[in-house]
Amino acid sequence: MISPSTSQVIPRAADSASTIKFRDLDRFFLGLLVLWASRAWFYPGDVETQIGVEAPFLFYFTLACQLLGFYGLFRLGPPRIGSALMSQPLLLALIGWGAVSMAWSSAPYNTFGMVRATLLMMMGCVYFRERLSLSDIVQTFAVVTGLVMVGSLIAAVFFNFGRGTGFHVGSWRGLFSHKNGLGEVSAFATLFFASYILAARRAQLWAALFLSVSTVCLIFSGSANALVTVGSGLALMGLAFVTSKLTPSKITNGLIFIVLAAIAIATTFTLVTVVANSLGRDMTFTGRTRIWEIYLRFAAQQPWTGWGWTTASTNEVMTNLVRTTLKLPYLRSPHSAYVGLAVELGYTGAALYVAWLGKTTVSALLGVARRNDKISILRASIAVGMAVFGFFEVSAGVLPCLWLAFLICTEPKKQVGPGKNARA
Numbered sequence: 001m002i003s004p005s006t007s008q009v010i011p012r013a014a015d016s017a018s019t020i021k022f023r024d025l026d027r028f029f030l031g032l033l034v035l036w037a038s039r040a041w042f043y044p045g046d047v048e049t050q051i052g053v054e055a056p057f058l059f060y061f062t063l064a065c066q067l068l069g070f071y072g073l074f075r076l077g078p079p080r081i082g083s084a085l086m087s088q089p090l091l092l093a094l095i096g097w098g099a100v101s102m103a104w105s106s107a108p109y110n111t112f113g114m115v116r117a118t119l120l121m122m123m124g125c126v127y128f129r130e131r132l133s134l135s136d137i138v139q140t141f142a143v144v145t146g147l148v149m150v151g152s153l154i155a156a157v158f159f160n161f162g163r164g165t166g167f168h169v170g171s172w173r174g175l176f177s178h179k180n181g182l183g184e185v186s187a188f189a190t191l192f193f194a195s196y197i198l199a200a201r202r203a204q205l206w207a208a209l210f211l212s213v214s215t216v217c218l219i220f221s222g223s224a225n226a227l228v229t230v231g232s233g234l235a236l237m238g239l240a241f242v243t244s245k246l247t248p249s250k251i252t253n254g255l256i257f258i259v260l261a262a263i264a265i266a267t268t269f270t271l272v273t274v275v276a277n278s279l280g281r282d283m284t285f286t287g288r289t290r291i292w293e294i295y296l297r298f299a300a301q302q303p304w305t306g307w308g309w310t311t312a313s314t315n316e317v318m319t320n321l322v323r324t325t326l327k328l329p330y331l332r333s334p335h336s337a338y339v340g341l342a343v344e345l346g347y348t349g350a351a352l353y354v355a356w357l358g359k360t361t362v363s364a365l366l367g368v369a370r371r372n373d374k375i376s377i378l379r380a381s382i383a384v385g386m387a388v389f390g391f392f393e394v395s396a397g398v399l400p401c402l403w404l405a406f407l408i409c410t411e412p413k414k415q416v417g418p419g420k421n422a423r424a
Contacts, residue, residue, distance in 0.1 A: 023132065027140050029068055030128045030409075033121070034144040036065035037405040038185050039395070040152075040175040062117075069120030072127025084126035087411060090356035094398055095119050097349050098309040105308020106315050114310045114399065121400045125408035134375055137409050142196065145189045145402070146210035151175050152182055153213050156220065164222075167330075171222035183223025184395055187385060188402045189214035191233045195381040198241065199374035225392035233385040236261060240368035240380055250370035257369035288335050288392065294322050295334040299342040306346035313340075313394070337390035337397030353398055360407055361387050375410055382406050 073081050085092055098115050105111040128137060152174020155162030164171040164179050171179040193211035197204055218226055243257040298307065298318060307315065313333045323331050334340045341350040361383040367376030386403035389396040396403050 023136065026128060026131050027136055029071065029124075030132065030137065030140045031144045033065055033068055033124055033128070033405065034141055034402065035148070036062060037121070037400050037402045038145065038148050039181060039401070040148055040185070065124075066117055066120040068127075069123030072123050076127055076130060080130065081123060081126065084130055085122065087126070087413075088122070088356070088408065090352055090359065091122065091398070091408075094345075094349060094352040094356065095122065097345055097352060098398075101306060101308045101345055101349075104305060105311060106318075107308060107311050110310040110314045111308045117400050118398060121405065122408060125405055126411075129409050129411060129413075134410060138196070138375075138378065141192065141402075141406055141409075142207070142210070145185070145192060146206075146213070148175060148185060149189050149210060149214045149217055152186075152217050156217070172217065172220040174217060174221075179221045180223050180225070180393060181395075182217055183221035183226035184389060184393065185402060186214050186218035186221055187223075187226035187229045187233075187389060188382070188406075190218050190230050191237075191381040191385045192378065192406075194234060195237060195378045199377040225389060228392075229385050229389040232388040233381045235264070236365060236384045237368065237377060237381040239264065240365045241372065241377065243369045244372035253369045254366045257365065261365070290326060291322070291328075291331065291335050292339045294325055295339050295343050299339070299346070302346060304346045304348050306342070306344045306349060309344050309349075312343040333394045335393060337394050340394040341397060357383070357387055357390075375412075379407065379410055 076084070095115060095118055098111065098118070102108045102111045102115070132140075152162065152172070155174050156172035162172060162174050163169075164173050172182055173179045174182040176182045176185070190211065193207050193214055196207050197211065200207070218230065239260060240257050243253050243260065246253055246256060295312060298312075307318070311318065313319065319332070323329055334343060338350055338354070341353050345352075361380075364376055364379035364383045367373060368380045382403060386396050386407070389403070395401055398404065
C-alpha cells in the first residue's frame with residue numbers, strides 16, 4: 001500500500017462525512033474509467049471476417065465514461081480543470097493538433113471522435129488526480145485491473161469465447177476480442193503488480209495472486225510483444241532500483257543510471273539486430289517492418305500535417321491498399337503507435353508524442369534512481385511499458401488506454417510552497 005507520506009493526503013480524521021461519501025463515489029467513477037480504458041470487450045466482432053456485433057450497451061457505457069470529463073469539470077470548475085490540464089502541456093498540444101487535423105482529415109467524423117474521447121478522458125483523469133490520494137488511485141487501478149485479469153482467466157479456462165479462433169487457435173483472449181488485447185492488459189497488469197510488490201517492500205498476498213494470474217494470462221495470450229514489453233519494463237525499472245542503492249548522492253545515482261541504461265539499450269538493440277539478420281528475419285521477428293514501410297510512404301506524402309487523427313485505420317482506401325500490397329487481408333492498423341501518429345498527425349504530432357512520453361519515462365526512471373520512492377517505481381515500469389509496447393501496437397499510444405490513464409492520474413503535483421503540496 002502507498003503510505004500517507006507518499007500519497008500526501010489530509011488526515012482521514014479531518015474528513016467530513018460528505019467528503020468521505022464523495023471520495024467513495026469518485027473511486028467508483030475512477031474504477032469505471034479504468035474498466036473503459038482496459039477495452040475489455042470494447043471491439044466485439046469477428047476479427048478475421050470484420051463482421052461487427054451489435055453492442056448498444058458498450059456504446060452507452062463508453063459515452064458515460066467519457067462524460068466523466070464533464071463531471072470533473074463541474075466538480076472542480078473550469079479554472080482549476082484548465083490549470084490541471086496545463087500540467088501536461090505536450091500532451092495537451094498533441095490533442096490540440098489532433099483537433100486542428102479535422103480541417104484536412106480524410107475521416108473528419110472519426111478524427112472528432114478521437115479528439116473528444118481522449119480530451120474527456122484526460123479531463124477525467126486530472127480530476128481524479130486532484131480529488132483522490134495517490135493511495136486511492138493506485139488501489140483502484142489494482143482492484144479493477146486485477147479483476148479483469150481474473151475474469152479473463154476464468155473466460156479462457158471455462159468458456160469458448162475466452163479462447164482464440166482462426167489464425168489464433170490455441171491462444172487466449174479472455175474478456176477481449178483479440179489475443180493482443182489480452183496481451184496488452186496482461187503486460188500492464190504484470191508490470192503494475194510486480195512494481196507494486198517491490199514498492200511495498202513486504203509480502204502482499206493479494207497483489208501476488210493478481211500478479212500470478214496476470215502472468216498466466218500474459219503467457220497464454222501468445223503475444224510476443226507483450227512479453228518483450230514486460231521484460232523491458234522490469235529490466236529498466238530494476239536497473240534504476242539497483243542504481244538508487246549505489247551512492248548517497250542522488251545526482252550521482254541518476255547519472256550512473258543514464259549511462260548504464262544507454263549502454264543496456266544500445267547493446268540489446270545491436271544483439272537483436274544481429275540475431276534477426278542471421279536468421280533472415282526483421283528486427284521485430286514478426287514482419288512488422290514491412291507494414292511500417294508501407295505506412296511510412298503515406299506519412300511521407302503529408303509529412304508535417306498527416307492525414308488526420310485515426311485515418312491510418314479508418315481510411316478505407318489506405319487500408320485496402322496496404323492489405324493488397326502485403327497480402328494481409330485482415331490488417332487493420334500500422335501496428336505501431338509511432339508510425340500511426342506519423343501517418344495521422346505527421347512528424348509534428350509524432351514529435352510531440354515522443355517528447356511527452358520521453359519526458360515522462362525519463363522523469364519516472366530518474367525518480368527511482370534518485371529517490372527510490374514508491375510512486376516513481378510504479379510510474380517507471382508503466383511508462384517504459386507504454387513506450388515499448390507502442391513500437392508494436394497502436395493501442396498503447398495517445399488514446400484512451402490503461403497506460404495513458406495511469407500516467408495522467410499519477411502525474412506528480414507541483415509544490416505550492418515550502419514543504420507543501422498541491423495534492424494536500
